[in-house]
Amino acid sequence: MYEGxxxxxxxxxxxxxxxxxxxxxxxxxxxxxxxxxMQGAWNRAAAEGHVEILExxxxxxxxxxxxxxxxxxxxxxxxxLWDETAWHVAAAESHIEILExxxxxxxxxxxxxxxxKSEVLLxxxxxxxxxxxxATRGGxxxxLExxxxxxxxxxxxxxxx
Numbered sequence: 617m618y619e620g621x622x623x624x625x626x627x628x629x630x631x632x633x634x635x636x637x638x639x640x641x642x643x644x645x646x647x648x649x650x651x652x653x654m655q656g657a658w659n660r661a662a663a664e665g666h667v668e669i670l671e672x673x674x675x676x677x678x679x680x681x682x683x684x685x686x687x688x689x690x691x692x693x694x695x696x697l698w699d700e701t702a703w704h705v706a707a708a709e710s711h712i713e714i715l716e717x718x719x720x721x722x723x724x725x726x727x728x729x730x731x732x733k734s735e736v737l738l739x740x741x742x743x744x745x746x747x748x749x750x751a752t753r754g755g756x757x758x759x760l761e762x763x764x765x766x767x768x769x770x771x772x773x774x775x776x777x
Contacts, residue, residue: 639680658691662702662718665711670702674721684725692721693735700741707747707763710756719766729770737767738776 661669677687693701706714722732740746748767751759767776 656694656696658694659696659700659702659705662711662714663705663709665706665709665714667711667713667717670714670717687721688725688727692718692725692727695741698742701736701739701747703736703739703747704741704745704750707751707756707759708754710751710754710759712758712762715759715762732766733770733772733776737763737770737772 658670658673661667661673674687674691677691682690695701696705702718703715706718722736727735736747738746745753748760748763751763
């Protein structure tokens with residue numbers, strides 16, 4: 617993590633609460649705000665391997681008492697400009713710890729096996745690549761092994777991949 621990023625994030629959240637931003641403003645203008653390439657802090661943290669930032673964002677979302685479907689759609693499965701989820705960008709950079717954390721949260725939200733199949737393991741971005749294809753292109757064997765393990769748990773067949 618870049619020096620001071622985590623502290624800056626904390627300070628921004630504190631100031632936003634100090635000026636008494638409404639929950640929807642905290643949600644839309646800080647937590648789910650998207651910058652360049654429609655990539656929010658969530659996907660950016662996943663791409664850069666910042667598990668601590670993901671945990672902080674998850675905690676803030678819970679503090680705002682977001683509904684499970686908001687956690688699912690606006691964080692866990694949110695997409696960037698290229699229709700890539702945090703799963704894609706973490707797989708591209710072989711951030712195993714991030715993938716495991718995302719999986720933990722998917723279980724917490726009780727995502728159904730069919731959702732995990734279609735929205736995570738078989739989801740394609742605009743380049744028509746799934747997370748395992750992105751990991752393959754990057755030569756990330758450990759990531760491929762982790763994704764294969766999860767595919768087996770979900771009873772995915774090789775022809776599905």
